[in-house]
Amino acid sequence: MTDRDLTQADTVRLAIEREIFGGQLAPGDALEEGRLASRFGVSRTPVREAITQLAQAGLITKRAHKRAVVAQLDPSTMLELFEALAELEGAAVFLSTSRMSEAEKGALKDIHEAAAENLGNGGDPNEYADLGFAFHQQIVRGCHNTALIDTTEWLALRVLPYRRFQVVAPGRLQRNQTDHDAIISAIFAGDAEAAREEIRRHTLEQGDALMRFIALNKTSHADFHPNGLIKEQPL
Amino acid sequence: MTDRDLTQADTVRLAIEREIFGGQLAPGDALEEGRLASRFGVSRTPVREAITQLAQAGLITKRAHKRAVVAQLDPSTMLELFEALAELEGAAVFLSTSRMSEAEKGALKDIHEAAAENLGNGGDPNEYADLGFAFHQQIVRGCHNTALIDTTEWLALRVLPYRRFQVVAPGRLQRNQTDHDAIISAIFAGDAEAAREEIRRHTLEQGDALMRFIALNKTSHADFHPNGLIKEQPL
DNA sequence: CCCTGATAAAGTGTGTACACTTTTTGCGGT
């Protein structure tokens, strides 16, 4: 049992997921079953199963007899996703404020302070992005409701590639940190309603900022590389 | 093109879905690929694909090399689902209050009044349940955010079979109608925050009531028939 | 009688073949 009961379909699915989140597979790219099969050294059957799962998760789109393609996020859909995520994170933090244990609050504070330090020392922006993701995750998980956590994280994953863009947008990191300050203050003050409003505004603002950034750079979202860098079009 | 591009896997998936929502397949029931294949007159391949999709949707659970079973909702999971749904519906109505068109508000009022009439005339409780579902759906869709709507309805679908139980719980229908009154008032008054609170309380209460009902009747959720009736155990 | 373990039965995971659909290619007419 060397492979921990991971079926080949699982392996393929995880690999494709990584390539999408990592940016090797960009939105709009076509996934052809035969190629993937030979690339991963398996038959088309497990590849097909992986694709089915990914389609169900919304990471790729699929129609009968048509090639599967990595999900294309047009601007309005992306805004909707950010808005929905803002509401979900708001709902989660509303519960988390009264439910997080002292240990969980401490871990949250640690993450926040590590991010502050990274920002002050001019550390690696990608590392800062990871800390930002961890910050949101820690808050969401604090609500102790698996259904809500899963739903929220599922949405968060979908916008993750786009959320990271902040690392290249001027002034965005500083603003991000300020927002996090306000959120963490509300949580420690036990003001659930304020925490909800802060995180809602914060996540909505991220979406808006991304839209402005894309519009300003006259670059379609298709040219926007999920890693947070623009594809073959240096600033 | 008589079958509207429905692949056989789609057909099988829809059939299984109907059987789950309809109650022919109860939570805990095992789905065996071979049987289903011969029952639907197809090979195991499309059945397998349907099962993969249903598993991804959370309607059934599946582990490597193990039979797929209709998702079992233990009490704590069910409470979590209701809580998460309460939050999502709250988020949706918060947006809907300012976004619903007059036509949409009118349709909502129509549904509400039809429900009131049904209740007053001692109409078919199942019809009342349908109206209740439509009421929630109309509100959620009023937020005009596809991502949020899809997410909420997906959760709502999962608890739908349990939500219907109200039709057999004494006094529950009347209470339900009163709650809806309060919600619709808040919406028409344009008080988004109040609407959110009302629907949150309402949906949470539905979950609690279901739990009490199950506990009182000393019947495990496994014996609880999704159609809203207890299986071979008359009251 | 109840374990325990071996063995058989049942069931899932994947490779492969092929029918059917979509997309591409290429050719003749305008």
Add this chain to the structure above:
DNA sequence: ACCGCAAAAAGTGTACACACTTTATCAGGG
């Protein structure tokens, strides 16, 4: 050149076969 259209190529959907895993069956020892 530009269309339309037919034929080929590419690709998806499904059936089927078989290896491997899990579950059920059963015989013998405590």
